[in-house]
Amino acid sequence: MSVLRCDQLTIDRDGCPLLQGLSLSLGSGEILHLLGANGCGKSTLLQALAGLHSPAAGQILFAGAPLARREPQLLARQRLLLPQRQQIPFELEVADYLTIGWQACGFDGERWLDAPQFAACCRALDIDWLLGREIHHLSGGEWQRVRLAATLTLAERSLNPESLLLLLDEPFTALDLRHKSDLLAAICRLAAQGLAFVIVHHEPALAFAHAGRVALLGEGQLLACAPPADALTPPLLARALGVAAQVARVEGDDVLITDIERKPRRL
Numbered sequence: 001m002s003v004l005r006c007d008q009l010t011i012d013r014d015g016c017p018l019l020q021g022l023s024l025s026l027g028s029g030e031i032l033h034l035l036g037a038n039g040c041g042k043s044t045l046l047q048a049l050a051g052l053h054s055p056a057a058g059q060i061l062f063a064g065a066p067l068a069r070r071e072p073q074l075l076a077r078q079r080l081l082l083p084q085r086q087q088i089p090f091e092l093e094v095a096d097y098l099t100i101g102w103q104a105c106g107f108d109g110e111r112w113l114d115a116p117q118f119a120a121c122c123r124a125l126d127i128d129w130l131l132g133r134e135i136h137h138l139s140g141g142e143w144q145r146v147r148l149a150a151t152l153t154l155a156e157r158s159l160n161p162e163s164l165l166l167l168l169d170e171p172f173t174a175l176d177l178r179h180k181s182d183l184l185a186a187i188c189r190l191a192a193q194g195l196a197f198v199i200v201h202h203e204p205a206l207a208f209a210h211a212g213r214v215a216l217l218g219e220g221q222l223l224a225c226a227p228p229a230d231a232l233t234p235p236l237l238a239r240a241l242g243v244a245a246q247v248a249r250v251e252g253d254d255v256l257i258t259d260i261e262r263k264p265r266r267l
Contacts (some may be wrong), residue, residue: 001028002064003164004049009058011045017056018044022222024098024215026165028194029189032225033207035200035232036217037241043084043202045217046167049198050081063164077105077162082151084169088135094146095131101150105160112159121153124186126179140174152186157193167191168199172206179240184210204245208232208256216240232256 004026011019019047026032036042047067049060051067060067063081070078088097095113102112112118122128129142135143148171155163166187172180187197191212198215201207207214207228214231216224218240224231229247237245238260245258 002026003028003030003062004198005061006049007059007061009048009060010046011041011048011053012056012057013041013044014119015089018220019217019222020220022058022226024222026196027250028164028196029191031191031197031199031210031212032215033199033201033211033213033228034215034217035202035204035207035240040217040220040240042217043169045171046081046198046200050079050167051075054080073104073106074162077154077160079167080151080154080163082147082166082168082171084145084173086131092135093131093140094127094133094135097135097146098131098153101154107160112153115159117154117156117158121149121156121186125149125152125182141176141179142170144174145179146187148183155195157195160239163195165196165198168197170201171199172201172203174229204232204237204241204243204258205256205261208247208254216266228256229254 006022006024009019009022010017011022034042045054048055051070062070099113119128122131125148127145127149130138130142130146135146151166152251154160155166157163171183175183191197211228212227214224214228215222216231216236222247223240224236234245237243243258245256247254248257
């Protein structure tokens, strides 16, 4: 089933085009990683896919219908968004923060707190021990995991059977290696339920290892939208990110190595 389709989009910011002629589609259970240099339009494109930024041209179809015509509360249940940044200007306990999104979508937040699926998600993201903490007393990584839990629990099909799409803007920010691994496992589990993902980040090696497909932005356009080995080639990475890269064989697997992972040359 086609969850998302973009046809000849032009994405602008303050009237200045960022991306032009962008077309792509996403099916149920697909995991698409979206990469590109700072300021190339990744987050603005994600906002457009969420229905929060109007394209200057082209159209976006969500579940076969124009995205712009979706009723807001239904859209909030069907597509879940993790924004790049979020500041809460008042004190809240973690458990209370988690119920806000559920209530905004028309669900009974208190009932969800008692659901075994919620408890399992909290354990998977290692926040079960944080539920009674004030959000302003969390570390950066703890706050990121709490925000992720708020988004991912809303995607659980057993709790929200209408969920279709998750849009995650830099979800790996502030996470240590263990918690990145936990998040990748949670994403794969939800994708197996049929959820589609668009994930914005800045880690080509991670995308090479874990993406189903990679959309690579650069030069004001979509340079590639293909399996990682075809999208993250050294020539395309040089065009999009300005870095040198190579593919190496390590214990039977291909891995992507960019300049930053290599031993620096002595001056």
